[in-house]
Amino acid sequence: MSQTVSCTVLFADLRGSTSLYESLGNAEAASVVTHSVSVVGRIIEGQGGRVIKTLGDGLMAVFPNPLPAVRSAEEVHESIERITGSSRPARSPAMRVQIAMVHGEMIEVAGDCFGDAVNVSARLLDAAGDNETLLTTQTIEALPVDMRDRFRRLEKLHLRGRLEPVEVWRLEPRRLQDAASTMFGDSAPASAPEGIRLTCEGVSRIHSVRNLPVIVGRSHEANYCVDDSRVSRSHCRIEWHGGTFQLTDLSSNGTYVRFGRQSEIITLRRGACTLHGRGVICMGVSPNVLNAPTIGFEVLRFDDTDPQPLL
Structure with missing residues (x-):
């Protein structure tokens, strides 16, 4: 039985795993990637999200609204940085994580999710750079007002499969906010x-x-x-x-x-x-x-x- 719900769809993808397999070998690299994806899943569930499915080196999850999704994204970036930093093998190249989220309507059928919010979020992930979290304007507007200054507008992007461009925003890391205010002051x-x-x-x-x-x-x-x-x-x-x-x-x-x-x-x-x-x-x-x-x-x-x- 299907149902239409309004929620925030989040896609996360770990990049750099190919280099891991080349430098560490299949067994050790698979262990690092599996552990990293597992960490992302636990963070999402800890913030009240639900992992819908894993997708190779990434996953898809849903949240009731954007606030816990944004909190998850921040924690994911910090955790992956720690995993691929001092705790990773000395010869291991760093992995990067890209995150995209869209708030809107979707249809849930037999535990999977479909709809425009899912499609836009998946396409938006393709536009994310290393260690970036991207959101749409509709998603920003569903956040508390006092959180919206954490985001920077990146103009409109043409996403694959869509005729109209989408206005995109990027979550700015906390440690960059003071630097940004200094640079503009x-x-x-x-x-x-x-x-x-x-x-x-x-x-x-x-x-x-x-x-x-x-x-x-x-x-x-x-x-x-x-x-x-x-x-x-x-x-x-x-x-x-x-x-x-x-x-x-x-x-x-x-x-x-x-x-x-x-x-x-x-x-x-x-x-x-x-x-x-x-x-x-x-x-x-x-x-x-x-x-x-x-x-x-x-x-x-x-x-x-x-x-x-x-x-």
Whole structure:
């Protein structure tokens, strides 16, 4: 028998397990992953949630409302950080956890859940960067007012399978709140980056930390529209996060970064990296590919009086 209920659907996914299997071997890696997923499940149940099913290296759960789901997300991030920190084997690479949650109606049938809230939450998980928790506006509005300042708006994202873009918010870690308020206040250190110059198809714009994030992609609703079949509709996000400019890949084909004149290229697959100095961001293919779709960047500081041309 099916029933329609209003609840908060949460998806959590552990990433980095492939590297664990390569470095630790099947038995030890499986033990670490199983333990980590089990910890996530216990945290969710401790906050009054219910695990619906496990999904490989992750799980799906439901809560009666977003408040305990947000509390679970915070605890999960802290616990996974401890597990993959001092307590993990010395040669073990760190795992990251991505979380997405959506509050809305769903249909429960024979212990499983279906509906728009489930679909959006699952797709939103694909857009989450390392150690991020993403929510929709509808979910934020179901939270107590005094908790809403814990979230930062990340513009509208095009989620796979949906025609209309979805407005997305990110839960900010507690330890970053004081740093963020300092950066936006009068006491910001003089050496802190003041902005970032982005150059795309001959057009150059400077963004301060206050008017980020920006989305780069093929969609005409992106802040920087790159009309190339190799570029996803919402390909990557550039934002001010934790006192640095962060680039997060949101794409199907990956994002590539080359700093300055260095030959080394950083490859992002749903991951993130810190932008510094000058360089190029390439979408979908390596910067070494002829006519690759690229966007140039230059991190600016207050004492930059004569910025050099972008590479």
